[in-house]
Amino acid sequence: MEVRSPQFRQSAAAALDDARLQGALRQVRSRFIDKRAKGVASLPEFEALRENARAIKNHVLERLDLYLEAYEERVTAQGGHVHWARDASEARGIVLDLCRKANARVVTKGKSMISEEIGLNAFLERHGVAPVETDLGEYIIQLRGEHPSHIIAPAVHLNIGQVRDSFRAAHTHLPPDRAMEAPESLLAEARGVLREKFLSADVGITGANFLIAETGTSVIVTNEGNGDLTQLLPRIHIVLASIEKIVPTLDDMSQIMRLLARSATGQEMSVYTTLSTGPRRRGDLDGPEQYHVVLLDNGRSNMVGTEFQDMLRCIRCGACMNHCPVYQAVGGHAYGWVYPGPMGAVLTPTLVGVDKAGHLPNASTFCGRCESVCPMKIPLPKMMRHWREREFERHLVPADFRRGLKLWAWFARRPFLYRVFAGLGMTVLGLAGRRRGRFARLPLAAGWTAHRDLPAPQGGTFIGQWKRRRGAGR
Amino acid sequence: MSGRDDILRRIRASLGSGDGEAGRAQAVARRLKRHPRGIIPDTGADTGADTVARFVDKARAAAATVETVRSANVGKAIVDFLRAHNLPQRLRAGADERLRRIAWPKGGEPEILAGASDGDDVTGLSHAFAGVGETGTLVLLSGADNPSTVNFLPENHIVIVDAADIAADYETVWTRLRRRFGASKMPRTVNLVTGPSRSADIEQTLIMGAHGPVRLHVIVVTG
Numbered sequence A: 001m002e003v004r005s006p007q008f009r010q011s012a013a014a015a016l017d018d019a020r021l022q023g024a025l026r027q028v029r030s031r032f033i034d035k036r037a038k039g040v041a042s043l044p045e046f047e048a049l050r051e052n053a054r055a056i057k058n059h060v061l062e063r064l065d066l067y068l069e070a071y072e073e074r075v076t077a078q079g080g081h082v083h084w085a086r087d088a089s090e091a092r093g094i095v096l097d098l099c100r101k102a103n104a105r106v107v108t109k110g111k112s113m114i115s116e117e118i119g120l121n122a123f124l125e126r127h128g129v130a131p132v133e134t135d136l137g138e139y140i141i142q143l144r145g146e147h148p149s150h151i152i153a154p155a156v157h158l159n160i161g162q163v164r165d166s167f168r169a170a171h172t173h174l175p176p177d178r179a180m181e182a183p184e185s186l187l188a189e190a191r192g193v194l195r196e197k198f199l200s201a202d203v204g205i206t207g208a209n210f211l212i213a214e215t216g217t218s219v220i221v222t223n224e225g226n227g228d229l230t231q232l233l234p235r236i237h238i239v240l241a242s243i244e245k246i247v248p249t250l251d252d253m254s255q256i257m258r259l260l261a262r263s264a265t266g267q268e269m270s271v272y273t274t275l276s277t278g279p280r281r282r283g284d285l286d287g288p289e290q291y292h293v294v295l296l297d298n299g300r301s302n303m304v305g306t307e308f309q310d311m312l313r314c315i316r317c318g319a320c321m322n323h324c325p326v327y328q329a330v331g332g333h334a335y336g337w338v339y340p341g342p343m344g345a346v347l348t349p350t351l352v353g354v355d356k357a358g359h360l361p362n363a364s365t366f367c368g369r370c371e372s373v374c375p376m377k378i379p380l381p382k383m384m385r386h387w388r389e390r391e392f393e394r395h396l397v398p399a400d401f402r403r404g405l406k407l408w409a410w411f412a413r414r415p416f417l418y419r420v421f422a423g424l425g426m427t428v429l430g431l432a433g434r435r436r437g438r439f440a441r442l443p444l445a446a447g448w449t450a451h452r453d454l455p456a457p458q459g460g461t462f463i464g465q466w467k468r469r470r471g472a473g474r
Numbered sequence B: 001m002s003g004r005d006d007i008l009r010r011i012r013a014s015l016g017s018g019d020g021e022a023g024r025a026q027a028v029a030r031r032l033k034r035h036p037r038g039i040i041p042d043t044g045a046d047t048g049a050d051t052v053a054r055f056v057d058k059a060r061a062a063a064a065t066v067e068t069v070r071s072a073n074v075g076k077a078i079v080d081f082l083r084a085h086n087l088p089q090r091l092r093a094g095a096d097e098r099l100r101r102i103a104w105p106k107g108g109e110p111e112i113l114a115g116a117s118d119g120d121d122v123t124g125l126s127h128a129f130a131g132v133g134e135t136g137t138l139v140l141l142s143g144a145d146n147p148s149t150v151n152f153l154p155e156n157h158i159v160i161v162d163a164a165d166i167a168a169d170y171e172t173v174w175t176r177l178r179r180r181f182g183a184s185k186m187p188r189t190v191n192l193v194t195g196p197s198r199s200a201d202i203e204q205t206l207i208m209g210a211h212g213p214v215r216l217h218v219i220v221v222t223g
């Protein structure tokens, strides 16, 4: 997928002006947040589980090489195959190779962010293999030639009218006067169309929420059941997973599983959690004949041991974006690549480079809500700050911004002058704005005043007030 | 260098090699062998609270229908369910021996299609390996006894679970799996199923019956 993160500012501005998108984003705000709050409240042990989940993942990351080896050994012992991919292009090559060996024309796909990360669909299409997304949201955006705007609700930016139009355009074999009003009819229509694909596909590709080292098992979590049909019906099942998905044991997986659905959709448990270990066994009447796992690195091994290691605990629940005021305002596409919201603001620069994605860690108000809801206790704001520092060090920040900061820093190092000028500025602004109490326009501050008024300052500078109050308190 | 070796080498380089090697390997081996249980939510099971009742409540909350019957009445419960929903008296089911023990009402035995489902079946019947009281979750194992396609392709899914097999938490089920299949071994597929299939991908509206069953009916068998 093309990286469009450098255009973040323009994309964000366009998103703010898009009334349809803003309507859809209001749903994110109300629904996801309430549901998560209820899900969390239903489990008194939630906080203790967060602590333990963090400890489990930290334990793994410090021994990631060893756990990967143990996992591979178990997969192989049960008749599966593990393929290691250094980067996106190696991963795509491995998948295409497996498809070609199977003479595959149609490939069904369960939801996988790794597939998005490596740009698999476009690549397969270019090479004569037709990928069919089977998660309803993914299917809709595939029909529209779009990319997901949310990691667990890929089509959250669309309304039902847009879905209807896409189905009308794509399902031309169905009678034009069929019922399409209710969302139920649209779901039934997709179910029917995709059922045929499930039954005719040669290869099924899924992601993985967890890889379990103890048993060599991959785990997917869905509500629709599409992931299960994807991996159950074709002759070949390919699992796409990044290396940090490893957990040691079934018990460790269960600890994190208790956090995942509650943080994502507010459910206590998703409808289908499926543990897959190797191919069809002797006596089995269904299931794939071959089971392959593609383990993707793509820059993650370099995050281990750095200030970004904590990001590798992420379980892709989406809570950070649901609670992010920036995501709520601009939606997922503005972030310009696969991973949006706070987790994307941290991850995208590591995976595509800070030169391209440096805007993302700057799109934060540092309100800290993402960290406070993250089930894996990932210090997202701190890591965004790391990126800002790196970006600044590498002179990737625009010149006028740097000059402004330098000027401020010069004053900040000279407290007396700082106070004099801050006081002066306040007095002038306070006097100029005293009639209306706010400014609709100000020189040098158009970026702010174009969208809202700036209140006129009153009551003295912060330092002045601090002094007075401390004096009063004694 | 192969991709595998390269990735492992990079991880080791990032971690900083050194003195802890033996200790790291030991810690991994120990955890895999001992699989510590971690924090188990208090479901009240150890103070005698009713795990089966909790399972029933939670499964209903997840939109499954549940009934509790004595083993002599399982056949009647199935026939009644099919009739109540105007479904053909025909079931797709695997070779689970518990199926043969079902006592059907006289003259009312439904037709049983044996084997995996090919997508044309209206109703599937499975026997669960276990239930989990914590969330009302069914645990189904793949194999000739209960082919996984039966769990997903038919629009209606009836699952029979013995009350004695309903555990308070997932961890208890893992312990039973290890005992049954051996340490670090698993059946090809373990399906944890909590309610019927659903999607909220159109305007965040929850609709039941996506790609899996529209209806999930659970029959809990006591004694």
Ligand code: SF4
Pocket: A263, A313, A314, A315, A316, A317, A318, A319, A320, A321, A343, A370, A373, A374, A375, A376, A377, A378
């Ligand atoms: S960073 Fe945390 S909150 Fe965000 S998706 Fe990852 S695990 Fe969820």
